[in-house]
Amino acid sequence: MLDLLIKNGLVFDGLGTAPVRRDIAIQSGQIVNIAPSLSMDAHKIVDATDLWVTPGFIDIHTHYDLEVEIAPGLSESVRHGVTSVVIGNCSLSVAIGAPQVLADIFQRVETLSHRLIEKWLQKSVSWQTPKEYLQHLQQLPLGPNVAVMFGHSALRAHVMGLERSLTAQPNAKELQIMKDIAAKALLSGFIGISIDMFPWHLMSGEWSGCTIPSQHAQYKEYAMLANLCRQHDKVFQVTPNLQRLASFWEIFRMSIGKRPLRLTVLSALDAVHDRKLWRVFAPILFFWNRIMRGNVRFQTLTEPFTIYSNGPVTPLFEEFACGVKLNGCNSREERQILWTSPGFVSQFRTDWCNKWRRSFHRQLENMEIVRCPDETWQGLSFAEVARKRQQDPLDFFIEALQLYDIDLRWVATGANDRLEPRKAMMSHPHILPGFTDAGAHVRNLGYYDGALSLLKQAVVTKFMKPEIAISRVTGEPAQWFRLDTGVIKIGAKADIVIINPNALNQPISPQIEVFDPVLDGEPRMVKRGSEEIIQAVYIRGIKVIDQGKVSKRLGQQQLGTVLFTKS
16 A cells, blocks of 8 residues: 555656646555556545645755754745755864864854754764764754765865864875775765855854954865866866955866866856856856856845845954954943944945955845844835935944944845846756755845746746756756655655745745744744645655644654765
8 A cells, every 4th residue: 555645636747848637656655656547545635636746945055053963843944845955065064073173164254043053052062073974964954855965064164173173274294184084975975065255254162353264274175176077077166255256266266177076166146246257157057057068056146135234243244354353252242332432433434435355235225124122223224214304324333333232133235136137057067956055144145945936937937947947956956966856757856846836826924033943932034925826745655734834743753864965
């Protein structure tokens, strides 16, 4: 007898082919039969008439490395149809190294809650090697499947010691040790290696304000890791340094060889501060992949890149010196001392007005006040309130930050707010929809429904056929990352989403704030609204989401598995 029989659904195979009406038979977590009509006994029969049946979605860029230890169900992603996630991005990994060092590397880069860090430190298990880390992950009651990148920052700090990893270059022996450990990691099942060149990713703890270890490496070290990925046909993930244009040349050099490197680069965005920037990605990728025969995939976000901030505490401030100092303070009192120190306000104003290679637009007319002790400001931009007060907008902004500190909550959209450029990037064959950062910046953003947002836009604007949109977040990334998931076929793992297509005709869901038990009640930005669209999510043939209701089995029973590179 079957465990589950899904009947009469319009089945999307995840490969971009036109959907067909089929029945799907599931036994022991696998799809065992697909046919126009199946008459078989089953413990559970689901009538999917007028519904779509798709593979579970894949989120290719998350930072769930710490959260998966505490709440392995990862329900904020699963509720939106995600059944596989990639962790270990941006050089951040807990695969090797001392827990406190890893926490100091993670916390400020991803603006993770102190409570989450404390919980992780209390629960962290002492694994000695990357292989043991994967074995540990396989013992967790995973909700979604997890594919793991090996983070360079963790590797560098482990081999060189944290201080030297932030202040020196490895000697020949250390470089060889790094190479040996990384090679063993790839052989043990890591799907690739991630490095980071982005200059606004900073340490917390003893080395607060210093850039994370991966950024201190030189070309030779990066190239060694890239060559390992090329030799093992693994993915190399990199975030360029926008302030050092030579980093783009270095990435290009690493990618080209007799055997192309499977390289994924962050990120292709339509930036508010430079409205022409998005147009460069298509010609760059044409040259890189067509002319030079590379194998490069940029990543893009499928919705506006909107970030919430708490007064002067925000990742948006990490790109200028005074902002770095404010983010480095541990309390309101420390920030007040900083504001009143000689010359600080003047320097903040200078930093703010500096246009040199900024990534955040700093347009006060496009920065809206969400919450404030002075309720008359709410819903207005800083520029609008300044005009009412007959003040210079920047003077007012600085005054508001000083006066209300983190009691002032504001929001700004920095990229991907225009539909047409967004559609162009989402449909480009060498730009993968992803870059959700799920699990990171929990107070600042929540793009857990990135795959569903793509599908909504495809249905509403008809810029892409639904079967193509679905393949872009299922079979296509699975094939490029070489993961055994993302398709509906006989023999495949029964990771399945059932969708009500009539509910897709709606705008992208807004971010909302909830108080998350995972963070002991601290606030978190999330998405809702998918319960109208997602009728059910199955992982290994077991229903874990039922019209927005999260099953108690999610995070308690082992459903997902660690995904290794498919041979």
